[in-house]
Amino acid sequence: MDWFSLGKRRSKFGKFLDRHELTQQEVVEKSGVSRGTISRLCQVEHENGPTMQNARKVIKALRDLTGKNVDYDDFWSM
Template identity: 75%
Template sequence: MDWSFLGKKRSKFGRFLDKNELTQQEVVKRSGVSRGTISRLCQPESEDGPTMKNASKIIRALRDLTGKDVHFEDFWRM
């Protein structure tokens, strides 16, 4: 869902979800990561990325949901 028409700012991760028409809830279900964590990672003010454990779960879920070869570095800095 494209939230840009509402002026809602998104992180790289949030924009990826929008571009691929994924909901946060789909990522929560597939990854097992909490809704709060996924929501925080979609916000541009989020300086910190996820823990490596959660990042691994999220990346695996995104690959399953989109079929794309995504990597940690696509969204967050080490």
């Protein structure tokens, strides 16, 4: 079991955070998106994406935190 996921079913976004050992709080602080939104995006039953405004903030934060060239389509489908 992955320590960060705590046995919960994770979305692609949640799994990305786990693989890169990022906490939800780090993404909240870097992106300015609410804790509730980030938490919801990590859950498999909520794989529908964030608003485009929040998506831009989250993607920019992930790029800054990981140095990876991630995009909306890596986590959510339109």
